[in-house]
Amino acid sequence: MSNNGAPKQSFSFADPDKVQNILSQYPDKQSALLPLLHLAQSEEGYISSAVIDTISEIVDCHQALVMDCVSFYTMLYTKPHGRHIIQVCQTLSCSLNGADGLVDHVTAKCGIKPGETTDDNRFTLMKVECLGSCGTAPVVQVNNDYHESLTLEEFEKLLESLK
Amino acid sequence: MPIVKIDDTDFTVEKGTSVLQAALANDIEIPHYCYHPALEIVGSCRMCLVKVEGMPKLQVSCNTFVGDVPSDKKIDGKYDMVVSTQDELVQQEQKNMLEFLLLNHPLDCPVCDQAGECDLQDYAFKYGNAHSRFEEDKRVRPNEYLGSQIVINHNRCILCSRCVRFTREISGSSELFVEARGYNSKISVLEEKPLDNLLAGNVADICPVGALLSTDYIHKNRIWNLDKQPSICQDCSVGCNVDVFHQKDQILRLTPRENHSVNKFFMCDKGRYGFHRFEEIERLTVPMIMSEGGFIETTWDEAIEKTVDELNGAGKGIAGIASPFHTNEANFMLGRLVNGNVGTLPPITSEEINYPSGFRISGDRSPNRHGMNDVCPSIVDDFASAVERKDIRFLYLLDDGIDRELNELWKGMLEKIDFVVVQSYAMTDVSKCADIVLPGQAPFEREGTITNDMGRVQWLRPSVTTKGESRPDWEIPMLIQSKHAGVEGLTDVSSVMNEMGKDFAAYSDITFFRLGDQGLPLNGKAEE
Ligand code: SF4
Ligand code: SF4
Numbered sequence: 233m234s235n236n237g238a239p240k241q242s243f244s245f246a247d248p249d250k251v252q253n254i255l256s257q258y259p260d261k262q263s264a265l266l267p268l269l270h271l272a273q274s275e276e277g278y279i280s281s282a283v284i285d286t287i288s289e290i291v292d293c294h295q296a297l298v299m300d301c302v303s304f305y306t307m308l309y310t311k312p313h314g315r316h317i318i319q320v321c322q323t324l325s326c327s328l329n330g331a332d333g334l335v336d337h338v339t340a341k342c343g344i345k346p347g348e349t350t351d352d353n354r355f356t357l358m359k360v361e362c363l364g365s366c367g368t369a370p371v372v373q374v375n376n377d378y379h380e381s382l383t384l385e386e387f388e389k390l391l392e393s394l395k
Numbered sequence: 396m397p398i399v400k401i402d403d404t405d406f407t408v409e410k411g412t413s414v415l416q417a418a419l420a421n422d423i424e425i426p427h428y429c430y431h432p433a434l435e436i437v438g439s440c441r442m443c444l445v446k447v448e449g450m451p452k453l454q455v456s457c458n459t460f461v462g463d464v465p466s467d468k469k470i471d472g473k474y475d476m477v478v479s480t481q482d483e484l485v486q487q488e489q490k491n492m493l494e495f496l497l498l499n500h501p502l503d504c505p506v507c508d509q510a511g512e513c514d515l516q517d518y519a520f521k522y523g524n525a526h527s528r529f530e531e532d533k534r535v536r537p538n539e540y541l542g543s544q545i546v547i548n549h550n551r552c553i554l555c556s557r558c559v560r561f562t563r564e565i566s567g568s569s570e571l572f573v574e575a576r577g578y579n580s581k582i583s584v585l586e587e588k589p590l591d592n593l594l595a596g597n598v599a600d601i602c603p604v605g606a607l608l609s610t611d612y613i614h615k616n617r618i619w620n621l622d623k624q625p626s627i628c629q630d631c632s633v634g635c636n637v638d639v640f641h642q643k644d645q646i647l648r649l650t651p652r653e654n655h656s657v658n659k660f661f662m663c664d665k666g667r668y669g670f671h672r673f674e675e676i677e678r679l680t681v682p683m684i685m686s687e688g689g690f691i692e693t694t695w696d697e698a699i700e701k702t703v704d705e706l707n708g709a710g711k712g713i714a715g716i717a718s719p720f721h722t723n724e725a726n727f728m729l730g731r732l733v734n735g736n737v738g739t740l741p742p743i744t745s746e747e748i749n750y751p752s753g754f755r756i757s758g759d760r761s762p763n764r765h766g767m768n769d770v771c772p773s774i775v776d777d778f779a780s781a782v783e784r785k786d787i788r789f790l791y792l793l794d795d796g797i798d799r800e801l802n803e804l805w806k807g808m809l810e811k812i813d814f815v816v817v818q819s820y821a822m823t824d825v826s827k828c829a830d831i832v833l834p835g836q837a838p839f840e841r842e843g844t845i846t847n848d849m850g851r852v853q854w855l856r857p858s859v860t861t862k863g864e865s866r867p868d869w870e871i872p873m874l875i876q877s878k879h880a881g882v883e884g885l886t887d888v889s890s891v892m893n894e895m896g897k898d899f900a901a902y903s904d905i906t907f908f909r910l911g912d913q914g915l916p917l918n919g920k921a922e923e
């Protein structure tokens with residue numbers, strides 16, 4: 233069973249007008265699912281089960297459908313995370329081009345395995361499915377940015393630049 | 396209408412028919428997993444690939460539709476589509492797909508409950524390679540409960556999503572979802588919303604592999620040891636068509652049997668697991684007669700003689716209690732025995748449930764109220780209050796069975812009547828009120844016809860043998876009636892149906908042969 237982490241509390245959007253505005257842009261409520269999830273994540277930092285409950289009520293669909301969507305997109309986080317989220321693509325092209333080395337590098341340097349966050353809350357490391365940029369493998373997504381054709385040296389510099 | 400050529404044969408099909416549907420309807424096998432006729436098409440498993448002339452790459456046949464092509468564009472001046480299911484490339488791709496689907500599969504058929512009825516096993520054998528090139532470690536995940544009766548073995552799952560679509564489209568409860576993406580995907584359920592609806596058992600049936608398992612059947616037997624008896628569920632008035640799997644007289648499981656006029660492809664869990672409640676009963680197998688110290692066993696000859704004597708002595712004060720749990724034939728013979736002076740007990744009900752797909756679980760827990768009313772036309776519903784007025788001295792009761800509870804009014808009424816005959820299969824509440832108990836059949840032993848609440852007559856077939864000296868439910872009232880009236884008895888259930896047809900026109904042309912495994916609407920209002 234999937235466990236979407238967080239202790240049960242309630243969530244409501246900070247600005248109901250924003251929610252209405254999003255809803256008004258689509259012919260049916262369920263289409264507003266993704267923008268609402270992004271909005272909630274920008275407010276909460278991640279998608280807690282309370283967020284799922286609230287959104288499933290707003291768009292009028294079962295929580296499992298919301299979870300289906302949330303778990304599909306790796307830019308939606310189901311757990312609290314560090315300041316910088318390092319997502320290393322683990323799919324074919326990236327694997328062949330050294331993605332494992334990048335993951336191992338973070339583990340050696342920061343002492344975290346995929347799924348973990350450093351004690352100082354600086355980094356969260358994740359292995360993700362194809363980021364859709366296979367031609368420039370290996371690819372690492374840091375927060376909302378792609379870093380392509382990374383060598384170990386470039387990756388190391390990149391990590392250093394993230395405070 | 397468009398003409399499609401599949402391999403070497405031409406088929407005329409409705410516009411918009413998928414290649415897979417056209418092939419399956421004509422007994423051409425195209426291996427497939429994610430396609431299920433009751434569910435939306437997703438085209439995700441890629442098992443059903445075929446070659447379509449003029450298209451650059453192989454197509455999924457489940458999601459490729461035959462349309463009308465303008466006459467100047469027809470292939471060979473004739474075809475709207477030309478399909479090969481046997482092309483070399485198709486065969487190679489089938490091998491590749493199976494190798495891919497089996498990458499992480501544990502190949503544990505010897506301990507898998509699906510073995511023997513598994514599409515993965517069958518297709519791998521028929522279309523697959525005997526070996527795999529995958530040398531890496533397999534992904535191993537532990538089994539999980541998705542609900543109280545359904546376990547998932549993730550390692551066997553091929554992620555066809557049939558189960559997920561079932562909960563969204565058929566039960567409407569949407570408990571299941573595909574979690575994550577790619578290598579990490581798996582079928583999942585939210586902890587606080589487990590798969591516990593009354594249609595949940597169906598997901599184990601529609602899973603094409605051994606991934607979803609019913610805890611009720613898991614590791615109990617092997618499918619090739621079991622006999623399969625097509626029959627009808629007797630747990631509500633819908634009358635779902637079922638297959639009863641049994642080994643000798645032990646029933647192991649029930650699965651739904653396709654009938655588009657009744658249950659389509661599915662059944663509910665009340666009916667699916669309901670057979671267990673008959674396992675523990677103390678089956679009554681010899682006639683019992685009440686004496687000073689309680690019930691004592693007697694012989695059939697004595698029991699029938701005694702009953703006929705009492706019947707003779709009761710003059711006009713005779714009545715019968717029909718049962719919507721019994722077949723048309725048993726109720727018909729009861730009506731004959733008591734000259735149509737028939738009543739019923741109060742109905743046994745539960746909440747009616749309607750699903751978005753149209754599947755329905757009836758609130759009437761009895762399978763044959765419609766038929767009982769048909770063959771006992773002047774039936775009195777509230778019989779307990781009507782009785783004193785009629786001065787009943789002899790009452791013959793077809794027992795509803797172990798689900799029946801008797802209220803005080805009924806107990807009081809039965810006490811007042813001089814002689815009460817109960818025909819039953821167990822020492823139920825009702826049997827205990829009898830002066831004589833005649834052993835009939837338990838539900839899975841019965842044969843005859845039942846009429847569902849939509850007026851469809853269906854053939855109820857026995858899955859297990861009748862126990863001990865018990866007799867068919869139609870035969871017991873028949874024996875008493877023929878002896879009482881001094882007429883020759885009927886020899887089998889078909890001759891009862893014949894007699895029933897003479898009295899009730901709606902049943903006049905009903906025979907087992909005509910009912911077949913799909914049943915018939917009353918008056919044959921042809922839909923077939
Ligand atoms: S559990 Fe069965 S039905 Fe569900 S996705 Fe897996 S293989 Fe398909
Ligand atoms: S809906 Fe009624 S007839 Fe169908 S399986 Fe359930 S109890 Fe049996």
Ligand code: FES
Nearest residue numbers: 321326363365366
């Ligand atoms: S395989 Fe890494 S981006 Fe596609």
Ligand code: FES
Nearest residue numbers: 429440441443457
């Ligand atoms: S059956 Fe056609 S893609 Fe699955």
